[in-house]
Structures are given as structure tokens and as C-alpha cells.
Amino acid sequence: xxxxxxxxxxxxxxxxxxxxxxxxxxxxxxxxxxxxxxxxxxxxxxxxxxxxxxxxxxxxxxxxxxxxxxxxxxxxxxxxxxxxxxxxxxxxxxxxxxxxxxxxxxxxxxxxxxxxxxxxxxxxxxxxxxxxxxxxxxxxxxxxxxxxxxxxxxxxxxxxxxxxxxxxxxxxxxxxxxxxxxxxxxxxxxxxxxxxxxxxxxxxxxxxxxxxxxxxxxxxxxxxxxxxxxxxxxxxxxxxxxxxxxxxxxxxxxxxxxxxxxxxxxxxxxxxxxxxxxxxxxxxxxxxxxxxxxxxxxxxxxxxxxxxxxxxxxxxxxxx
Numbered sequence: 221x222x223x224x225x226x227x228x229x230x231x232x233x234x235x236x237x238x239x240x241x242x243x244x245x246x247x248x249x250x251x252x253x254x255x256x257x258x259x260x261x262x263x264x265x266x267x268x269x270x271x272x273x274x275x276x277x278x279x280x281x282x283x284x285x286x287x288x289x290x291x292x293x294x295x296x297x298x299x300x301x302x303x304x305x306x307x308x309x310x311x312x313x314x315x316x317x318x319x320x321x322x323x324x325x326x327x328x329x330x331x332x333x334x335x336x337x338x339x340x341x342x343x344x345x346x347x348x349x350x351x352x353x354x355x356x357x358x359x360x361x362x363x364x365x366x367x368x369x370x371x372x373x374x375x376x377x378x379x380x381x382x383x384x385x386x387x388x389x390x391x392x393x394x395x396x397x398x399x400x401x402x403x404x405x406x407x408x409x410x411x412x413x414x415x416x417x418x419x420x421x422x423x424x425x426x427x428x429x430x431x432x433x434x435x436x437x438x439x440x441x442x443x444x445x446x447x448x449x450x451x452x453x454x455x456x457x458x459x460x461x462x463x464x465x466x467x468x469x470x471x472x473x474x475x476x477x478x479x480x481x482x483x484x485x486x487x488x489x490x491x492x493x494x495x496x497x498x499x500x501x502x503x504x505x506x507x508x509x510x511x512x513x514x515x516x517x518x519x520x521x522x523x524x525x526x527x528x529x530x531x532x533x534x535x536x537x538x539x540x
Contacts, residue, residue, distance in 0.1 A: 221278070221320055222242060222275055222276070222277055222282075222315060222318075222322075223275070223276045223277075224273055224274070224275050224276075224322065224323070224326055225272075225274055225276065226269045226270045226272065226273065226274070227269040227272035227273075227274060227284075227419070228274075228519060229301075229425050231272075231274055231281060232254035232257050232258065232262070232370050233254055233485050234274075234280070234281035234446050235257060235274075235281065235284055236251075236252045236253055236254055236257060236308070237281075237421060238259075238281065238282065238283060238284060238309050238311045238369070239252040239309060239362060240252060241311040241312060241473075242282075242309055242311075243369075245364060246353050246366075246463075246530070247354070247356055247357045247364055247387065247459070247527075247530060248354070248356075248364075249314070249355070249458055249459045249462050250462055251512075251513060252354070253403075255420075256458055259284075259302050259352075260351065260352065260353060260354055260431065261350045261351060261354075263490065264288070264349065264350060264357070264427055264428075264440060265427060266288070266298055266349060266427065268288075270330060271287040271288055271327075271330055271331075271355070272284060272285075272286045272287075273285045273287070273323060273326045273327060273330070273444055275310065275322070275323055277313070277315075278463070281432070282310060282313050282319065283309055283310030283316075283319050283320060283323055284307070284308075284309060284310045284311075284323065285305055285307070285323035285326060285327040285505035286305070286306045286307040286308075286327075286350060287303060287304065287305050287306065287327040287328075287330050287331050288303065288304060288305050288306045288343075288347070288349035288350055288410070289331075289334070289336070289348035289349060290302045290303075290304070290346055290348070290349065291422070291423075291424035294422065295421070295422025295423060295424035295425060296422060296423050296424070296490065296500060297395050300334050300335040300336060301335055301336060301337050301338065302315040302336065302337075302338050302340075302344050302346065302347050303331035303336035303338070303339050303340070303347065303439070304331075304339065304341070304342065304344060304347040304348075304349075304486045305324060305327040305328070305339070305341060306329075306342070306343045306347075306348070306349065306350045306360075307340065307341075307342075307343075307350070307351055307355070308320060308323060308370065308373070309325070309390075310323070314491065318374060319376075321373070323397070324373065324374075324377060326414065327473035328470060328537070333407070336538065338370045338537070339536070339537040340362075340379075340492045340534065340535060340536055340537070341363060341364070341370075341373075341377070341379040341536070341537065342360075342363035342370065342374070342406065342533075342535060343355075343356070343360035344360070344361070344362045344534045345359060345361065345362075345385070345509075345534070348411060348428070349358035349427075349428065352428055352429070352432075353431075353432065353456065353457060353458060353459050354458070356387075356532060357456075357459070357469065357507050357509065357530075358454070358456055358468075358469020358471070358507045358509060359385075359389060359469070359471075359509045361385040361509050361532035361534075362383070362384075362385060362532040362533050362534040363532060363533050363535055364530060364531075364532050365530065365531045365533060366530060366533060369499055369511055369512060371533060371535070373429075374535045376536070377537070378466050378537060379535040380533050380535065380536060380538065381533050381534065381535060381536075382535070383511060383512075383513075383533075383534035383535070384416045384511070384512040384513075384531055384533055384534065384535045385509045385510070385511060385512065385531065385532045386509065386511075386512050386518065386527035386528045386531055387436075387473065387509055387528065387529055387530040387531065387532060388507065388509070388510060388521050388527065388528055388529070389503055389505060389506070389507045389526065389527065390495070390505070390506050390507075390509050390524065390525050390526040390527065391504060392479075392498055392499045392504060392505065392506055393499065393504055395495050395496060395499055395525075396496070396501075397489075397492030397493055397495070397496055398488055398523065398524070399490055400459065401487045403485065403488065403489060403492075405428070405436075406481060406486065406489050407483055407489065408442075409440065409442060409474050409481075410439045410440065410441060410448065410481075410486075410489065411439070411440055411441075411442050412435075412437055412438070412439050412440075412489065412490055412493035412494065412497075413437065413438065413440065413537050414435065414436070414437055414438065414497065415436040415437060415438045415447070415450070416433065417423075417432070417434050417436060418436050418452065418534065422489065429471075432454040432455060432457075433454060433455040434452055434453065434454045434471070435452070435453045435454070435455075435468065436450060436451070436452045436453075436457075437450070437451045437452075437453075437490065437493070437494045437497065438450050438451075438488065439489060439490045439493075442467060442504070447478065448476070448479055448481065448486065449473075449474060449475045449486050449487065450469065450472070450473075450474045450490075451473050451474075451494050452470075452472040453468040453469060453470055453471060453489050453494070453506070454468060454469050454471050455467075455468055456469045460505070461507075465504045465505045466502055466504050466505070467503065467504065467505040467507060468498055468503050468506055469505055469506070469508065470491075470505075470506065470507070470508035473487065473490075473491070473508075473532065475479070477488045484516070484520060488520065488523065490525070490529070491520075491524055492524065495524070507534075508521060508526065512531070
């Protein structure tokens with residue numbers, strides 16, 4: 221008989237076993253261990269054991285659903301009107317389909333009872349409280365398109381695609397920054413150099429990114445003055461270790477709209493120089509995520525040689 225209950229402190233080894241039983245996905249970290257699960261998921265200050273629902277067969281955990289919430293607009297507290305089933309897994313089992321559907325129902329019920337009026341299937345850029353660095357690459361982007369079983373489950377449940385993320389990667393070995401007349405002129409005015417790791421700007425950022433090593437780079441006038449553009453990367457661990465590479469993910473690219481410089485030329489200078497500097501630091505791969513409908517940014521990264529290696533779907537329920 222299948223039973224469903226909230227998370228218990230003795231569950232991590234079994235949850236990791238369930239995780240390791242899943243079909244291989246390039247953008248899902250393997251092999252998961254209790255120590256990694258504790259650091260990336262269970263240690264979050266907003267972790268609620270009631271939101272991590274475990275399915276058991278004669279007492280043995282065989283699957284789980286993990287529900288969570290996003291942050292308010294200021295990043296100072298949870299906004300429980302927006303929720304997500306952040307992770308949903310069942311190991312091979314004779315009743316797998318029925319178990320995973322029931323877990324999803326219970327996850328949705330928990331979210332609604334907590335106040336959610338909008339529910340996402342899988343974590344998304346706007347609701348990603350857990351699993352950063354374990355699933356989806358440099359960000360939790362939604363449900364990976366290659367994760368067909370999960371996508372089809374949500375679609376059967378009435379979730380619809382509301383956005384799509386392109387997961388872009390570029391090897392940096394042998395990279396050389398683009399060089400043309402505009403770049404030469406800009407290089408005469410600006411220099412790109414490492415900056416101090418910026419402190420978290422919000423409570424939410426501290427909760428979700430504090431376990432990562434971050435690296436900031438700024439474009440500054442050669443004559444002195446404030447930065448005119450900033451790029452922040454993070455060390456993509458533990459996911460990159462499972463690929464056997466040293467990878468960094470672009471977390472933020474800040475090129476102000478009121479800049480006195482051409483924004484695209486400035487962005488190319490900043491990114492080109494940071495890729496060169498990352499290469500010198502021994503980094504072999506850089507990843508970023510771009511909304512599929514953001515044509516200017518897609519074009520920008522294409523010029524720098526980034527290629528799409530996967531897509532992820534934002535799946536949203538309208539049944540609340």
C-alpha cells in the first residue's frame with residue numbers, strides 16, 4: 221500500500237536514492253548525496269517539511285514532491301501567492317504513474333492551502349527557492365524540454381507553457397574577444413577588471429545564492445570613476461563536477477539603459493573581456509540562460525559564439 225507523509229529527518233539517504241534512480245539528464249546533477257541535499261535544499265531558512273511530500277511503499281520511500289514559494293518584489297520575504305512544485309520524482313515502480321500523479325495533487329493542495337493562486341510546474345526563474353546548481357544549469361529555468369515524462373505529466377494536468385528559456389553554453393578554451401573599430405574605440409575609454417564579490421542585495425538573494433562562489437567584473441573609465449557595466453558569474457558547483465569541467469554561469473549582466481555608450485558594443489566588450497579573464501583562471505565552459513523571445517540578447521550571445529544546448533519550459537496552472 222502506498223502512503224504519503226511529510227518529510228522526516230531520516231529521509232535524505234532515501235531521497236538521494238530516488239534522485240539517483242532517475243533517467244540521465246545532462247543538466248541534472250548526479251550522483252546526489254545527503255550532504256549536497258542538505259546544503260542546497262534542506263538548510264534553506266524557508267524550508268517547510270510539510271511541503272516535501274514523500275511517497276512510501278510499506279515504509280520505504282519511493283518518490284517525493286517538493287513544493288515551495290517565490291519571493292516578494294522587494295526580495296524581503298516569501299510571497300505565498302506564487303508557488304511551484306519545485307521537484308517531482310518517483311523511482312521505477314509498478315505504480316509509478318499513479319504515485320507521481322498523486323504526489324502532484326498533494327503538492328498543489330499544499331500550495332493552495334498556503335495561499336497560492338498561481339502554481340508553476342517545476343521551478344522557474346520567478347519561483348526557484350530550491351535546487352539551484354542541481355537541476356537546469358546555471359539557473360533553475362523551468363522543466364527541461366528533454367525531461368519529457370515530467371513535461372507530459374504537467375501538460376496532462378492542465379499546465380500550459382507561458383515562457384521558454386534557452387540554455388546557452390560556450391567553451392572558452394582558445395577564446396579571443398571580438399575586435400572591430402567600435403571595440404577598439406571603446407577599449408581606449410574603458411577597462412574591464414575583476415571587482416569585489418558583491419554582497420547579497422536582498423534577503424532572498426542571500427538565501428538562494430549564499431552557498432555559491434561569485435565573481436564580479438566591471439567596465440570602468442580608464443580615467444577613473446564609477447563602473448558603467450557589471451557582469452556577475454558563479455562557480456557552477458556541484459553540477460559542473462558531474463560534467464568533468466570547470467564551468468561558470470552568468471548570473472547577471474547589468475548594462476544601464478541610460479549609458480553614454482552603445483549598449484550592445486559595451487556588452488560585447490564586457491562579456492568578451494570576462495570570457496578572456498575566465499579562461500586565464502582555468503575555466504573551460506560558460507553558461508547563461510536567455511528568454512527565447514528576447515531577440516536582442518539572443519543575438520548578443522550568438523555573436524560571442526554561444527550555442528543553445530537545451531530549452532526549458534515555464535509551465536503554469538490556471539486551475540487555482
